[in-house]
Amino acid sequence: xxxxxxxxxxxxxxxxxxxxxxxxxxxxxxxxxxxxxxxxxxxxxxxxxxxxxxxxxxxxxxxxxxxxxxxxxxxxxxxxxxxxxxxxxxxxxxxxxxxxxxxxxxxxxxxxxxxxxxxxxxxxxxxxxxxxxxxxxxxxxxxxxxxxxxxxxxx
Numbered sequence: 001x002x003x004x005x006x007x008x009x010x011x012x013x014x015x016x017x018x019x020x021x022x023x024x025x026x027x028x029x030x031x032x033x034x035x036x037x038x039x040x041x042x043x044x045x046x047x048x049x050x051x052x053x054x055x056x057x058x059x060x061x062x063x064x065x066x067x068x069x070x071x072x073x074x075x076x077x078x079x080x081x082x083x084x085x086x087x088x089x090x091x092x093x094x095x096x097x098x099x100x101x102x103x104x105x106x107x108x109x110x111x112x113x114x115x116x117x118x119x120x121x122x123x124x125x126x127x128x129x130x131x132x133x134x135x136x137x138x139x140x141x142x143x144x145x146x147x148x149x150x151x152x153x154x155x
Contacts, residue, residue: 002018002019003018003041004017005045005047006029007026007051009055010145011138011145012030012138014027014029016047016048021041022043023043023064023067024066028137050063050064051120058153060087062120066120068115068116068121069116073104074115077112078115078117080095081095081115084122087151087154088125089125089127090126090127091131092109092126092129092134093105095108108126109134109135112126112135112137113135114137115137118137118138123137124136124138124142124146125150
């Protein structure tokens with residue numbers, strides 16, 4: 001059974017989708033919502049709790065069951081992103097090297113763009129050459145807010 005919940009954060013509203021006990025998607029909602037029919041499962045309640053903790057600087061790592069939908073390549077990239085520690089960054093080239101294909105920088109960028117579970121799969125921690133802030137599906141300003149939040153709460 002599929003469930004969904006709306007989550008309000010510092011960077012906007014999101015729709016969290018859970019399917020069969022796994023978080024499969026966190027979608028940014030750019031427009032005001034009409035009345036939504038929410039059905040919150042235990043997994044969604046825990047996801048909201050962990051996101052609250054993250055935005056309050058109390059959570060450095062998520063412990064949720066995830067099942068992002070994507071190609072095998074995208075899933076390899078997303079797995080590599082999960083290994084980037086809180087408050088740290090990597091470049092697209094470093095992620096490409098991490099997955100064993102250092103020439104795949106652009107493909108890594110596209111996989112980041114297609115990340116269906118932003119924040120939890122931390123694609124915001126990936127930067128361009130020379131540590132430059134580059135594209136983010138939710139917008140550069142939201143990427144900067146997330147990076148600043150993490151830097152502020154590093155112990």
